[in-house]
Amino acid sequence: MHATDQESLDAASEDFGHLIRRRPAAVYRPGSARDVAAAVRWALERRMPVAARGQGHSVYGRSQAEDGLVIDMSGLCGVHAVEADHVTVGGGATWQSVLDAALPHGLTPPVLTDYLDLSVAGTVSAGGVGGMTFRSGFQSCNVVKLEVVTGEGEIVTCSADRHAELFDAVRAGLSQFGIITRAVLRLVRAPEMVRLHTLLYPDHRTMTADQRRLLSTGQVDYLEGAIRPHPSGWQHVVEVGVWYPADSPPDDDRTLAGLSDIRAQAESVDLPYRELFQRLSKLESLLRAAGTWQDPHPWLHSFVPDTAADDLVTELLATLGQEDFGEFGRIVLYPLRPAHASSPLLRLPDGEIAFLCSLVQFPANDPELADKLVKTNRTVYDRIRGLGGCLYPVSAVALTQPDWKHHYGPLWPAVENAKTRFDPHHLLTPGQGMFPTG
Template identity: 50%
Template sequence: MNRRTLLRAGVGLSTALASGPNKADTPTVPCQCDGLSAAARFNCETDVCAEASHDFGNIVHRLPRAVLKPAGTADIAEAIRWAAAQKLKIAARGQGHSTYGRSMASDGVVVDMGSLNAIRAIGTDRIVVDAGATWKSVLEATLAQGLTPPVLTNYLGLSVGGTLAVGGIGGTSSRFGMQSDQLIELDVVTGDGRELKCSRESNPDLFDAMRGGLAQCGIITRATLALVRAPERVRRYQLFYRDLASLVADQRSVLAADRFDQLQGAIIPDGKRGWRYQLEGAVHYSGSIPDNRTVLAGLSDIRDAAVITDLTYHDDARVFEKLETLLRSKELWYRPQPWLFTFLPGSKAERAAGELMRGLSGDDVGTFGRVTFYPMLTKAFGSPLVRLPDDSTAFPFNVVRVAADKEKVGQMVAQNHALYDRVREAGGVLYPVSAFPMSSDGWKQHFGSRWPQFAEAKRRYDPEHLLTPGYEMF
């Protein structure tokens, strides 16, 4: 018997995971995809479905009924129509680096975009890629032409579709906004099975609904991304401070002076001493080497502690992989990751961060954890559904952490919710890659004045509410 015969015989997926999803999440109806032209690419095997019931967060587990590895856009359109006929939910999965089940579909269909990962074309100012391509493969392809996407995420193992669905922030976001702001065109299969192109000029409502739209209106199959000339090298300055006030003062001054090509920073647990405060700036260059004295002039960091590295642009962009290797070797990469990502309004950031930090201990963040905290100019951001505080600057306030044990996970998820409430009270907003549940009303509040337009796009492009149930939004 092949796997579909087994499933038809009612063996189903109820024994799929010895431990994992709740009983309520266990599929009860067999997969019946034999009539579909994409049937060969539907997989109902327990291990494949089990894989799609996990994500990087390792907190939420929802077992799908089937996983589709599409060979092309037509497969996705067909799968959406099939899911609609069966009243199943459907969700795209890029690299599965969400932290709270956002790419899962309980008893539904997961579209594993990893099979659509081709680089289609590269021009002098743009690249056309399949949405399942990782940013790593995009960068390798563009650097061969001396070009780069203007914004790269810190970790390049994320998929193009996965970050465009949330925004996609990186060290150059002050200048270039989110990755979703550097988009020229998208190919999308909508929730009602239509294959559409969209851009600022063509189907702009769909374009707006897809950029940072949490995959509520469609699945991106292909993206045309803007490119700029890549620098040859990056000199990176990690500067350390004794307190939050001196960190923020220098962060604000280097931002105002546009001193760095990349600007980030963090508050890092420092054993019994409490916290260390870090500014991380990077200067891109191709010809003359940056003069450290000029770059660091007037800054009040603990100069003896400064760490300066100089790498090719390629190696610098991939530096996160060293941390990944370390975390994998210690098995921390696979532990639950209850992350919280938010933005604080620039004008209140120092006070708000100080108050939020008073409620956090080193234990809440963990050995390899940190709170990333740095200023960005908001004028570069333009994707309507990517929410930012109403201020000329915003500070990401992101609690990046690994939970030591199962008990801690629940506490950390609850703490994320409480911290988010306080961020909102301070005029901040969520970056929706965070690990805690949100009600439909919570999402309405999150999208604020953009909600009616978003709800209208949902009605127009996914009227049956098939897509991306993991956010529990509609």
């Protein structure tokens, strides 16, 4: 039932980060929740660690299980019934397949990540943030129901009304409490078209001031931003999207009123809604063609309090080397409202506004350099922590249990209780280092 051939084991020893390599004893590709439950019970009898693998886009071994069992969820990738306000999908489905199924019905998930070849379960387990988060929260907050296999091999269907403790633990629970085999996701009306404005700024303080303004105008539907390496220094960019029906274009004067961007350099394009989310796939094709998609990706993602964001970025720009970002790298920087996050285990800073601050680096393919950048990530993470910020734990940072206790703060006892209840033998997702065994 389990694959132990070299090719399968090699594939499951790697991830998108290419920083950590842990070899499992076996890989299993289930076709149903019952298969997943049987596999977990099989591992339980042997006290073997277990990790689910979606699309393998972790950057630090989070879907690896040394000498354990990797459950490759790609066989459960179906997108089932699309209803008026929800869709049912398998735990291995990608956001691309969800969008492709929903759009013909004029529907979309309320929040999409920038890149859609991520598994639904992989992002729901972490949070799932994107350009619509400022309005609609995280992907983990837009889940109606989950079917989960616990660390004891039990299949449980949970929602806000049924087994709510498991529902609250699994959403943004970093795969510590169960494997998602099926998810019911919220859908909303999809726009036909997007007008995407790309606005340039002289510096990051002017950029974030406008992002805060855009957050509160109620005029925009999509809001992101990035600071990109550029031959003339760093380039500060805000992306603003406005949804519209094809026969009724939006009023740009109204959208852009009062902003302080360098208007002569602003660009606007009209895109079918689906195209907005294909931009990273195009980048992927470029990087694959250049052979650099397989290079190390020491990415760091965090949420920073509004009050600390500007000064932190000043420090980052002064200390980080542009060359380590590569041609396509960037510091992703955009605001969201922590109050919109309704999955209890998501950790966000206090305050009305927080900024996603991500170091998306494409350094040269040099293991020593990658190692140095992971160490820098630790320094940056400690700084962010000191400023009241939180790690977005899809990052290339090694975390110890004391780090996790700090991360969860007053929620740590609830996390421990949920672990004891749903994965008492600490089988699931050892790659997070949250509940080390042995």
